[in-house]
Amino acid sequence: MRGVRWLLLKDLQILRRSPLQAVLLVAYPILIAVLVGFAISRGPDDPRVAFLNEVPPETRINVGGQELPRANVKDQICERVECVFVDDREEAMSRVESGDVLAALILPADLVNKINSLSTLTPGVPEVEILVNEENAVKAELVDDRITTLLAEANLRIARRIGNEGGRYLGLIVDGGEFKLLGETIPILGLRTSARILEQVTPALPPSLRPSLEQVTEFANQARANLDVAKPLIDRLAQPIAVDKVVVGGKSPPLEIFAIAVATTLTLAFVVVLLVAGSLALEREENAFPRLTRGLVSSTGLLGEKVLLGMGVGLAVTLLMLAGMAIFVPLEWGRAWLWLIAIVASGAALGAAGAALGAAAREVRAVSLLAFMVTLPIAFLSLVPSGAVGPAVFDAIRYLPALFPFKPALEAITAALDEAGPGIGGPLLHLAILFLAYTALARLALRRFASV
Amino acid sequence: MQAQGLVKRFGDREALKGVSLEAGPGELVAVIGPNGAGKTTLLSILAGISRPDEGEVDSPTGEVGWVPQQAALYRRLTVEENLLLFARLEGHSDPRASTEEMLELTGLRERRAEIVARLSGGNQQRINIAIGLLSRPAVLLLDEPSVGLDPRQRARLWEFVSALAGRGTTVIFSTHDIQEAERYGGRVLVLADGESLFDGSAEELREAVRREAPEAADRDFETAFVAYLHHRGH
DSSP states (O other): OHHHHHHHHHHHHHHHTOHHHHHHHHHHHHHHHHHHHHHHHHOOOOOEEEEEEOSOTTOOOEETTEEOOOOOHHHHHHHHSEEEEOSSHHHHHHHHHHTSSSEEEEEOTTHHHHHHGGGSSSOOOOOOEEEEOTTSHHHHHHHHHHHHHHHHHHHHHHHHHHHHHHHHHHHHHHHOEEEEETTEEEEEOOHHHHHHHHHHHGGGSOTTTHHHHHHHHHHHHHHHHHHHHHHHHHHHHHSSSOOOOOOOSOOOOOHHHHHHHHHHHHHHHHHHHHHHHHHHHHHHHTTHHHHHTTTTSOHHHHHHHHHHHHHHHHHHHHHHHHHHHTTTSOOOGGGHHHHHHHHHHHHHHHHHHHHHHHHHOSSHHHHHHHHHHHHHHHHHHHTOOTTSSOHHHHHHHHSTGGGSTHHHHHHHHHHHHOTTSOOSHHHHHHHHHHHHHHHHHHHHHHHHHHOO | OEEEEEEEEETTEEEEEEEEEEOOTTOEEEEEOSTTSSHHHHHHHHTTSSOOSEEEEEOOSSOEEEEOSSOOSOTTSBHHHHHHHHHHHTTOSSHHHHHHHHHHHHTOGGGTTSBGGGSOHHHHHHHHHHHHHTTOOSEEEEESTTTTOOHHHHHHHHHHHHHHHHTTOEEEEEESOHHHHHHHOSEEEEEETTEEEEEEOHHHHHHHHHHHOGGGTTSOHHHHHHHHHHHTTO
16 A cells, blocks of 8 residues: 555646646636536527518408417417517518528418318318428438427417317317307307207197107207217317326436536546546556566555545545536535545446556557547447437447446436436446446456566 | 575476576675576566566565666656656655655656656666665665666666665666676676576676687677676586
């Protein structure tokens, strides 16, 4: 342990003597903390969309001669996007072309007339026009998705109103009531009352007529019963498929906690793996390894010192990051002891993986490249959710991240940050297994250093 | 230090073929031979870094100091920090005093605060040797210590090493420079393809070269030595 202490001091001296590394180690977590903090505290801005409503102001949707109340489609849309009102189609097109707005939505003058024609013998096809600038594929897809969703919502609202009106008319036929037409109120008897009246008058009729009247009464009762069943069907017509979301597993943390956990784990992984792998390779590059292991310090001691170095620096960097992000997002400081456990366990496993990489290469540059090439894709694969890629690809990549400490480290740090999340025990056990496995691998690889 | 019948194999290749060596206190032994002769392999076995497949090494009581061919230093640390680190790792009771002693010995006291990377190859080699001496070894093993040094640096290096031997330290060094071996080696061990061809004084080596390669006797010693190796089948 005596040797480990002095080697640790030596590595920190070397680290301090590399201004770029030292600045990066301090500046990087602060920068990431500020970026992630801003990103998750501000939320995305609404996209700017030009809006041209050419529908005459007093035009209403009419069902069976009855005007529906205003659906306020414009207000609904402008709640979800930042509407930029334009006066004509040319202005809309110009704004889209210049990039001032992401897209333009044009409601043509005949839109409501065409909707009204749906209940006639010559139905038209109501259409709205969307102008999109597709010079940026991602942006274009974002706008497409957003406007398609908005129009689907508008369609749903209109369909619901039509369905409600249809249901009201059906109620009049079944139960009777009053119907207003051209300023006059027309009483509607309704099937229920008709049947009751017929039942009341039947005893007063001659016996020869009663069977026929009873058939009419029976028809009225059957029609009422069947129309009662039809009413909920009309209600469902507006939204035939309802969503019943049941969470069966993989309880997800709040988005901001997940974002903080990803940023913290990614930083920890890069700092620890690169530092441990690089400092171990440096012993070889400086030709110091054989001199050290000739009785000054054991191979295991040297390995332990490098992992301790990675854990210590990783802990300092990630705690600095968390403190920075706490300015933007409230963190549960009462769980700080769990953060420490998660970060230390993650740092140990990542450090052991870094040591295995460092022992496998001879030069610092080569090992840095190797560490980067291993860590980045593994981190990327660890973040791929099921369903985001084809089942065959997902099956192929789902087990690979389990062999590297990034994923269990992410799970442990997420569990430490999220009080309502799953327990931390599983990820810690996973990290412990990986720590032992990579330590054994690093010791094997270190034997290469023994040869001169 | 005594070594008997050392054999070392790397796969099918025999790097050492039954090499023996003996060196007493204050003796300067030069191990000479062309590249690939087995010099570094022999020194690494004597240093305990690698193990022989056959044969035995009997080291004296006390440490065997080992100075590798390339300086084993931390180039981003200063001269003083390097010496202090290794003094601490050696477990010296007063590492600062040991550091001062080595700074004095190497003549680098004035440059103690300089980063090693900024020093010349010769000065780096002096610190490299000083670190090897921190364990206060009875035997010091130097693997091609003068490689890459200019003549002036080489002269200062050998002056330093000769002074160590003068104080009773056994010094065994490897080189492929025959003139260096002749000038500084009290005894010379000639290796070629892992085989020990000669073990004796520099004068005895000259005599052996004259005897076995008479056609090159009137040429310079290096040419005569190459002819000698050729006559011995190497």
